[in-house]
Amino acid sequence: MTAPPSDRRVTRADVARLAGVSTAVVSYALNDGPRPVAEATKQRVLEAVRLLGYRPNATARALKLGSTSQIGLVVPGVSNPFFAWLTDRIEAQARARGLATVVMNSADSGVLEVVTRIASLQLDGVLIANEVTRGDLLRMENSETSVVLLNQPTEIAGIRSVIVDRYAGAFEAVSHLIGHGHQRIAYTGPADPEEARRRGWSDALAVADLPADLTLRTEYSRDAGLAAATELLEMPGPPTAVFAASDEIASGILLGLHQHGLSTPDDVALISFDGTEEMRYARPPVTSVTQPVDDMVRCAFDLLGPDMAVGAVRLVPQLAIRSSCGCGPSLPQKAVRS
Amino acid sequence: MTAPPSDRRVTRADVARLAGVSTAVVSYALNDGPRPVAEATKQRVLEAVRLLGYRPNATARALKLGSTSQIGLVVPGVSNPFFAWLTDRIEAQARARGLATVVMNSADSGVLEVVTRIASLQLDGVLIANEVTRGDLLRMENSETSVVLLNQPTEIAGIRSVIVDRYAGAFEAVSHLIGHGHQRIAYTGPADPEEARRRGWSDALAVADLPADLTLRTEYSRDAGLAAATELLEMPGPPTAVFAASDEIASGILLGLHQHGLSTPDDVALISFDGTEEMRYARPPVTSVTQPVDDMVRCAFDLLGPDMAVGAVRLVPQLAIRSSCGCGPSLPQKAVRS
DNA sequence: CTGAAAGCGCTAACAC
DNA sequence: GTGTTAGCGCTTTCAG
Numbered sequence: 001m002t003a004p005p006s007d008r009r010v011t012r013a014d015v016a017r018l019a020g021v022s023t024a025v026v027s028y029a030l031n032d033g034p035r036p037v038a039e040a041t042k043q044r045v046l047e048a049v050r051l052l053g054y055r056p057n058a059t060a061r062a063l064k065l066g067s068t069s070q071i072g073l074v075v076p077g078v079s080n081p082f083f084a085w086l087t088d089r090i091e092a093q094a095r096a097r098g099l100a101t102v103v104m105n106s107a108d109s110g111v112l113e114v115v116t117r118i119a120s121l122q123l124d125g126v127l128i129a130n131e132v133t134r135g136d137l138l139r140m141e142n143s144e145t146s147v148v149l150l151n152q153p154t155e156i157a158g159i160r161s162v163i164v165d166r167y168a169g170a171f172e173a174v175s176h177l178i179g180h181g182h183q184r185i186a187y188t189g190p191a192d193p194e195e196a197r198r199r200g201w202s203d204a205l206a207v208a209d210l211p212a213d214l215t216l217r218t219e220y221s222r223d224a225g226l227a228a229a230t231e232l233l234e235m236p237g238p239p240t241a242v243f244a245a246s247d248e249i250a251s252g253i254l255l256g257l258h259q260h261g262l263s264t265p266d267d268v269a270l271i272s273f274d275g276t277e278e279m280r281y282a283r284p285p286v287t288s289v290t291q292p293v294d295d296m297v298r299c300a301f302d303l304l305g306p307d308m309a310v311g312a313v314r315l316v317p318q319l320a321i322r323s324s325c326g327c328g329p330s331l332p333q334k335a336v337r338s
Numbered sequence: 339m340t341a342p343p344s345d346r347r348v349t350r351a352d353v354a355r356l357a358g359v360s361t362a363v364v365s366y367a368l369n370d371g372p373r374p375v376a377e378a379t380k381q382r383v384l385e386a387v388r389l390l391g392y393r394p395n396a397t398a399r400a401l402k403l404g405s406t407s408q409i410g411l412v413v414p415g416v417s418n419p420f421f422a423w424l425t426d427r428i429e430a431q432a433r434a435r436g437l438a439t440v441v442m443n444s445a446d447s448g449v450l451e452v453v454t455r456i457a458s459l460q461l462d463g464v465l466i467a468n469e470v471t472r473g474d475l476l477r478m479e480n481s482e483t484s485v486v487l488l489n490q491p492t493e494i495a496g497i498r499s500v501i502v503d504r505y506a507g508a509f510e511a512v513s514h515l516i517g518h519g520h521q522r523i524a525y526t527g528p529a530d531p532e533e534a535r536r537r538g539w540s541d542a543l544a545v546a547d548l549p550a551d552l553t554l555r556t557e558y559s560r561d562a563g564l565a566a567a568t569e570l571l572e573m574p575g576p577p578t579a580v581f582a583a584s585d586e587i588a589s590g591i592l593l594g595l596h597q598h599g600l601s602t603p604d605d606v607a608l609i610s611f612d613g614t615e616e617m618r619y620a621r622p623p624v625t626s627v628t629q630p631v632d633d634m635v636r637c638a639f640d641l642l643g644p645d646m647a648v649g650a651v652r653l654v655p656q657l658a659i660r661s662s663c664g665c666g667p668s669l670p671q672k673a674v675r676s
Numbered sequence: 677c678t679g680a681a682a683g684c685g686c687t688a689a690c691a692c
Numbered sequence: 693g694t695g696t697t698a699g700c701g702c703t704t705t706c707a708g
Contacts, residue, residue, distance in 0.1 A: 009482065009685095011684095011685060011686090012685065012686065013685085021694075021695085022694065022695045022696075023685090023686080023687090023695090023696095024687080024688075024694070024695060024696080024697090025693080025694060025695080026686095027686070027687055027688080028687095028688095028693090028694085031687085033687080033688085034687085034688065034689090035688085035693075035694080036693065037693070037694085038693060038694090041693080041694080055454075055457045055458050056458055056685085056686080057401075057458065057460060057684085057685050057686070058458040058459050058460060059397060059400045059401045059406060059459075059460045059684085059685080059686090060401050060684070060685030060686040060687090060700090061685080061686055061687080062397045062686095062700095063395075063397045063398050063401050063684090063685080063686075063700050063701065063702085064685080064686050064687050064688090064699085064700050065686085065687075065700085066700075068397060070440070077426055078416065078422050078425045078426040078429065079419075079422050079423050079425075079426040079615070081417075081419065081422070081616075084416050084417050084419070084422035084425075085417050087416045087417075087422075087425075087441070088415055088416040088417040088443065091416065091441055091442070091443050092443060092446070095442070095443065095447060100440050100442065100455070100459065101440065101441055101442075102408070102438050102439065102440050102441075103425070103429055103439055103441055104429070104433070104438065104439075105426065105429050105430060105433065108430070109433060116393075117438070119393040120393050120394055120395065120396040121396050121397075121438065122395060122396060122397045144347065222615065222618070222619045226619070251616070251619045252619060254619075254621065255619050255620075255621055255623070258621050277417070277560065278419075278589070278616060280560070281560045281564070281589045281590060281592075281593050282593075282621075283592065283593055283596050283620075283621045285593070347701095349700095349701060349702090350701065350702065351701085359678075359679085360678065360679045360680075361679085361680095361701090361702080361703090362678070362679060362680080362681095362703080362704075363677090363678060363679080365702070365703055365704080366677095366678085366703095366704095369703085371703080371704085372703085372704065372705090373677075373678080373704085374677065375677075375678085376677060376678090379677080379678085394701085394702080395700090395701050395702070396702095397700085397701080397702090398684090398700070398701030398702040398703090399701080399702055399703075400684095400702090401684050401685065401686090401700085401701080401702075402683085402684050402701080402702045402703050402704090403684085403702085403703075404684075
């Protein structure tokens with residue numbers, strides 16, 4: 001009814017013709033453009049737009065403006081609960097600012113391919129939640145696109161980034177376990193260049209004069225966590241508590257311990273890192289160092305602004321205490337901004 | 339080193355100049371264009387591209403071609419594990435086909451806003467994994483963009499869609515519970531227009547001459563599942579088994595039952611719908627009707643092709659049997675294509 | 677095999 | 693307040 005018969009795509013010229021104005025005026029009217037438009041004219045334009053079912057062509061606009069109103073998000077897979085969470089928040093923030101989000105998984109095709117593609121896309125900004133090297137970044141150097149790194153293990157000079165203080169988070173988590181009387185606390189996680197979580201773990205132990213001798217290398221996956229549970233129990237002087245570098249690992253460990261007939265927290269206490277919703281509903285709910293995702297995203301968008309100083313914003317995660325470490329359950333607190 | 343000093347953005351004209359050819363030839367060389375190019379010339383062009391660090395402007399290309407090489411994905415939130423899974427697979431498939439994925443969450447801003455925006459974006463296709471109405475779709479009617487609906491509760495005439503047979507999945511799940519001797523089986527899920535899962539549940543019960551009197555309405559969330567557990571137990575003649583309409587609900591129920599001191603599957607058995615990875619690692623691992631996500635995505639992309647018949651592809655989910663229903667644990671099977 | 681040139685649809689000077 | 697018009701960077705027809 002509202003859509004008149006027309007095979008050709010409706011363009012701005014059609015609107016102008018129907019409204020009896022020039023194309024410029026259509027622009028002005030639609031964008032509350034740089035020049036004023038008489039109210040009556042504007043109404044005529046809007047009416048014509050409605051009648052024709054006209055939709056501005058974002059591509060043409062982007063070409064002219066040199067800006068697509070899209071941001072890019074590079075993650076190592078969206079199915080991982082933490083990155084799903086992050087992606088969700090980023091998309092929401094982006095949309096609130098009138099930006100669309102292009103997600104790119106770098107897991108299987110490699111960062112370089114992704115970065116190359118990004119350089120073509122004329123994105124208004126790119127958020128990279130992935131380990132990248134200086135070299136990778138160089139590939140998109142010439143492109144206007146401003147980049148913000150999220151949770152990069154090691155700062156890269158000249159690139160804006162927002163990092164959550166993994167060291168502090170780990171330190172607090174392990175200290176909490178120590179406060180509960182644990183003496184044998186294991187660390188489970190992959191070997192990453194930074195090792196902030198592992199250092200937080202070992203320093204917390206050192207402060208309490210406890211040995212940091214229980215390290216188990218596992219990648220970020222539930223399967224790895226499941227396997228880790230067994231290995232943990234076979235260690236000489238097995239742990240009474242475990243700090244896992246991610247929720248996924250913790251999820252596997254939890255199941256693994258149970259398969260061995262052990263209960264959490266009575267036999268082995270557990271604290272994880274990430275704080276995704278899933279941990280709140282695990283059995284038992286798992287105490288986790290909770291990443292301040294909303295704040296991370298807010299900061300990241302702030303940093304995308306062209307006139308922001310290059311540098312790193314550091315946020316501190318909060319320990320959401322639940323029953324997996326022997327305390328009563330609770331809801332995760334909001335994290336604060338440093 | 340490779341990047342020469344240049345403040346202006348490098349354009350195709352620069353490459354042409356440096357290579358001593360016309361801009362047309364640059365195009366031909368870069369796209370293995372419609373016209374052939376002498377090998378030597380091509381090398382000169384490629385060299386110039388390298389030297390200048392030239393990146394084609396995707397926006398300009400899109401404007402000219404009328405195609406952005408981007409697809410849109412509309413989901414009600416990415417943090418939900420099932421949609422995270424789906425998003426992950428779609429992005430992967432898209433990337434494999436040289437397409438970027440623009441994700442749009444319709445949860446808070448409403449489908450209309452999203453659909454309107456999509457109509458502007460000149461996307462090569464849109465996958466909608468959201469409940470939409472015919473009216474919503476009409477808004478983007480005139481745009482070239484072809485649309486495929488994923489898991490739409492009710493088919494919409496004239497729109498391609500891929501649906502998994504929720505009825506069949508539910509029927510199988512509940513039959514399985516009945517096979518284990520359960521007589522009091524509850525259904526938990528939201529009231530949706532289709533109710534396929536609920537019908538599957540009630541029909542399975544009917545076939546076994548069992549009453550379908552235990553329906554509990556809950557939305558798709560862990561919290562709702564948690565609350566549901568309590569309500570379930572307060573029902574007259576409480577269930578010995580529960581079929582949950584989604585993994586998230588099941589996750590909440592599992593915790594809820596445990597808080598009531600009940601064990602799964604001994605006191606109450608549980609089967610869920612979706613089959614996300616999380617269920618494999620729940621305690622106990624939860625039997626779930628597993629959506630054939632990879633196949634869904636493959637079909638969806640096939641349907642995006644312009645010369646595909648309009649219609650609905652129907653896939654059947656597979657029951658991944660784990661210990662939450664009293665059988666031994668197992669890994670989920672690959673789903674088959676109907 | 678290569679070059680010149682016409683636009684894709686839009687914005688924003690710049691004129692009136 | 694409104695109209696004219698140049699051009700964003702690319703592809704591709706049509707001549708050479």
